[in-house]
Amino acid sequence: MPTRQTAEHYVGGPPTFGAMFKALLERWKSSLRLFQPAQVNSHRAKISVAQVGHRYANKVVALQDVNLNIRSGEFVCLLGPSGCGKSTLLYALAGHVVPTGGTVSIDGKPIQGPGPDRLLMFQEAALFPWMTVLGNLKFALAARGVPRAEREPRAREFIRRVQLAGFEDTLPHQLSGGMKMRASLARALAVDSAVLLMDEPFGSLDAQTRVHMQELLQSIWLRASKTVVFVTHDVHEALMLGSRVVLMAPRPGRIVKDLEIHLPMPRSLEDRKLNEMSRYLQMLMRRVERPESELPLPRPGAEEEVGLRH
Amino acid sequence: MKRWAQKLGVLVLLLAVWEGLARLGLWSPHLFPGPSTVAKSLGALVADGRLGAAVLRSMGRLGRAYLISVGIGVPLGLANARLSFFRNAVKPVVMGLQALPSICWLPLALLWFGLNDAAILFVVVMGSVLAIAIATEDGVHAIDPQLIRVAHTLGVRGPRFSFGVLIPAALPGIVTGLKLGWSFAWRALLAGELLFVSGGLGQLLTLGRELMDVPLVMAVMVAIIAIGIFVDRVFFQTVELRVRRRWGLMASV
Numbered sequence: 001m002p003t004r005q006t007a008e009h010y011v012g013g014p015p016t017f018g019a020m021f022k023a024l025l026e027r028w029k030s031s032l033r034l035f036q037p038a039q040v041n042s043h044r045a046k047i048s049v050a051q052v053g054h055r056y057a058n059k060v061v062a063l064q065d066v067n068l069n070i071r072s073g074e075f076v077c078l079l080g081p082s083g084c085g086k087s088t089l090l091y092a093l094a095g096h097v098v099p100t101g102g103t104v105s106i107d108g109k110p111i112q113g114p115g116p117d118r119l120l121m122f123q124e125a126a127l128f129p130w131m132t133v134l135g136n137l138k139f140a141l142a143a144r145g146v147p148r149a150e151r152e153p154r155a156r157e158f159i160r161r162v163q164l165a166g167f168e169d170t171l172p173h174q175l176s177g178g179m180k181m182r183a184s185l186a187r188a189l190a191v192d193s194a195v196l197l198m199d200e201p202f203g204s205l206d207a208q209t210r211v212h213m214q215e216l217l218q219s220i221w222l223r224a225s226k227t228v229v230f231v232t233h234d235v236h237e238a239l240m241l242g243s244r245v246v247l248m249a250p251r252p253g254r255i256v257k258d259l260e261i262h263l264p265m266p267r268s269l270e271d272r273k274l275n276e277m278s279r280y281l282q283m284l285m286r287r288v289e290r291p292e293s294e295l296p297l298p299r300p301g302a303e304e305e306v307g308l309r310h
Numbered sequence: 311m312k313r314w315a316q317k318l319g320v321l322v323l324l325l326a327v328w329e330g331l332a333r334l335g336l337w338s339p340h341l342f343p344g345p346s347t348v349a350k351s352l353g354a355l356v357a358d359g360r361l362g363a364a365v366l367r368s369m370g371r372l373g374r375a376y377l378i379s380v381g382i383g384v385p386l387g388l389a390n391a392r393l394s395f396f397r398n399a400v401k402p403v404v405m406g407l408q409a410l411p412s413i414c415w416l417p418l419a420l421l422w423f424g425l426n427d428a429a430i431l432f433v434v435v436m437g438s439v440l441a442i443a444i445a446t447e448d449g450v451h452a453i454d455p456q457l458i459r460v461a462h463t464l465g466v467r468g469p470r471f472s473f474g475v476l477i478p479a480a481l482p483g484i485v486t487g488l489k490l491g492w493s494f495a496w497r498a499l500l501a502g503e504l505l506f507v508s509g510g511l512g513q514l515l516t517l518g519r520e521l522m523d524v525p526l527v528m529a530v531m532v533a534i535i536a537i538g539i540f541v542d543r544v545f546f547q548t549v550e551l552r553v554r555r556r557w558g559l560m561a562s563v
Contacts, residue, residue, distance in 0.1 A: 094463065116465040126460040129557045130478045139474065143466040173558025191464060 038244055038258045045069035046227050047093060047195065052102030054088055054253075062088040063099065064252035070244075072194075075221055075228045077242035079235065079281065081289045085253020086231045087199055093229060094120040094197050106195065116144055119193040121201045125180035127172040133159060133183045134168040140187045158186040162216060178209035182216070189220065196228045202237070211269065214240055218266050235281045239274050240267050247281065249288035256288050343525045351525035352532060360514065361533060368510035369537075371427060372499050375434035379491055383439040384484060387446025388476070401447075404440055412437025412498040416505055430502040437498030442491035449483015450476065485553050489546040496538060 049068040055061050063085040070076050078086040091097040092104055095114040103110050106118065114120070127136050137155035146154065159168055162182040172180055181201060188196060202210045218241055221228060232238050238245050239261060247257040267274060325345050332344030339347075355361040389396040390404065415436045419429035453476070461475045477484070503512020511534055518527035554560050 096459070096463075114463050116463070120459075120463045122456060122460070124456055126454075126456045128457065128475065128478070130481070139466075140464050143464050143470060171556060171558065187464075 036260045036262060038246075038260045046072035046074075046107065047229070048103075048105045048108075049089070049093070050103050050105075052089070052092060052099045052104060054085070054092065054097065054099040054101070061252040063092070064254050066102070066253070066255055068246065068255065068258070070227060070229065072227050073225050075230065075241055075243045077238035077245045078229065078231045078248060079233070079238040079245050079285070080248035081233060081250060081285060083250035083253070084248040084288075085250065086248050088253065089248075090120070090197050090199055090229060090231050093195075094118055096120070116191050117193050118195040118197055119188045119191055121184060121188050121196065121198045123200050123203045125172070125177075125184035127180060127183055127187070129172050132169045132171055133164065133175070133186075136172075136183065137187050137190050140191050144191050155186075155190060158190040159183075161189065161220065162186040178205050178213065181205060181209075181213060185213075185217070185220075189224075194227060196226050198228065198230045200231055200233070203232075210237075215266070217241060222265060235278045235285065236269060236274075239263075239278055239281070240269060245281065247284055247288070257284065340522070341524055343528065347525045348528045348532065351523075352529035355514075355526070355529055355533075361530075364509065364511045364514045364530075365533070365537065368499060368503065368512070371430055371510065372434065372495055375431045375499070376438065376492060376495050378431070379435050379438040379442055379495060380488065382435070383442030383487070383491060384446050386439070387443040387484075387487070388450060388472075388480075390443060391447040391450035391480075392476070404443055407436075408440045408444065412494060413501040413505070416502055420506060425506065425508070427508070429506065430499065430508070433502045434495050434498045438491040438495040441494050442487045445487025445490055446480065446484050449480035449487065452483050453479040482550075482553055482557055482559060485546075485550050489542070489550060492541065492546065496541075500534065 047068075047070040049066055052063055052066045053061070054063040066085075066089060068089075078089060080086050088097060092099045093111075095111045095118065105111065111118070127133070128139065131139060134152070134155055137158060138151045141151045141154060142148075156165075156168065159165060162185050164179060164182050164186060167175065167179065167183075172183070175183065184201070202213050205213060214237060221241075230238075230241060242261055243265075244258070244260045246255055247259070248254065249256045261277070263271070263273060263277075329344040329346065332339065332342055332347070336342070343351075352361075386396075386400075386404070390401045391397070412433060415433045416429070419432040423429040423432060457475065457479055461471055466475055499510075500512055503510045504515060505512075507513050507516050511530060514530045515527055518524070518530060551560075
C-alpha cells in the first residue's frame, strides 16, 4: 500500500516536503473514503424527521428545516456544539417536545407524546431513590406490562449484562456515578424498546468510566438490534460509537453533514483512522461554531491540496 | 457519649438553680415550688391514676383528630399540587384559612357541635389539616422533575404513577408535613381543653389553677413536655431520619 511504503521511506534520510505531503494526502483520502454521505429513503426509514423546525417561546430558533431518516438498527450520533439543537431534536423524537413545524414519525406513524417504544436516557441516571436497583428495574418492567413471574429473572439478567451483578439490593445513593448510569442503562434495556434515545448520558462521568461505558454500550448494541440516537458534543465518542454521524450547527439549529462511518466494530480509541476522522470532524465543528463572517480565511488552495471539497 | 453527658449536665444544673432559687424563698413557696415539690406532686398524680386517665383521654382525642387531619390533608395537598382546578380554586381558600389561629375555631365549634368531644376534634382538625396539606403540596413541588420525566418515558401512568412514583417521591416533604401537623394538633388540643373543660390534661391544668395548686400545675406541664418530646423525638424524628436516609437525602458521613 502506498502509505506503508512511504512510512518505511522515513527510516532513511530526512523526508522531503513533497514526500511528506503526499503521505498526508494519501492518509486523508483513505480516511475520508471511510466517510460516506448517508442517503436513506424516508419510506424505508424507521424514524423519519421531515422539515422539522422548532422555535422556543423566547423566539430562539432551535431547529430549522431538519430532515433526517434513520434506518432500523443504526447507531446515529447527533454531534455538534452547544446550541445546535441536537437535544431539541432528540426530545422531539422522544415526544417530549412538539415541534412548531414539520413532522416526526416512527414506523410511518406520527408520534404523539412520550412512550416506552422510544426510551429516552438523560445525563442523570434518574433512578427512583427509594427503590433498590432490582426494584427500579422491576418497576419499569411492571409499567411495561411484563407478567409478575417474569420480572425478577429478566431484571437480574439485565443487571448482569451491564456488569452490575451483586448490587441488585443496593439503593441508588449508595452507588457511584458510573454504576448509577449502568443501572439506568439496564433499566432502559430491560424495557426493550426498539429505539433508544440518549442525551449525553456519559457527560457527567469521569474519563475512565466514560470509556468503560462506551465499550459496554457498543457491545450491547452489537448484540441487540436496537436503533440508537445518541447526542454528544465529543467527536471521539461519536466516532467510537456511531455507525452514522450527523453534524449539526447552531444559530439556527440545522444539519450540516450526515455521514456514515465505515469503520469495523468494535472500535478502539487508539485507532489511527479514527483519530484522523476525528480531526476532520473537529475542523468542521470549529467552522460551524462561528458565524461565517468571523471565519478565518483559509490559505488559498489549501482545500484543493488535501482533496476536500464541499 | 460526651454529648449526652453535656445535655445531662446542663439539665442537672438548671434543676439545681431552680431548687436553689426556691429554697432561697425570694417568692412565696406556694407560688414558686422547687423541683422536688413538683416531682412529689407528679408522683401523686401518677399514683392515683389521674395522670394516666388524663393522658389517655387527651391522646385519644388527639389520635382521632390527627388521623382525620392526615386523611384529609394529604390528599388535599396532592390535589393542590397536581390538579389545576384545585390549584386555582381551592388553594387560595386553604392559604386564607391558614391565617386563622386554630383556637379561633373553638367558639364556632361549640355552637355547631355543642359541649362535647366533637367540638375539640373539629378545632384540632382545622388546626392541623391545612398545615399538612401545604407541606404535602410543597413536598410534591420539591420532586426532581427528572424523575417525573423518566416515569412518563417509562410509560408509568394512572394509579401506578400516583402511588408508585408521586407519593414516594414526595414522602420526605409529606413526613415533614405530618410532623408539623402533629405539632399544631397538639397545641390546638391543649388550647381547646383549657378553654372548654372536659377531661384530659387541659382539665388537670385548670383544676390546678382553681385549687391554686402550683406544684400540680407545674407537674402537669412537665408531663405535657415529656409527652411532646417523646412523640416528636422518638417517633417523628426517627421516621423522618429513616426516610431521608433511604431516599439518599442525608449527607454521607
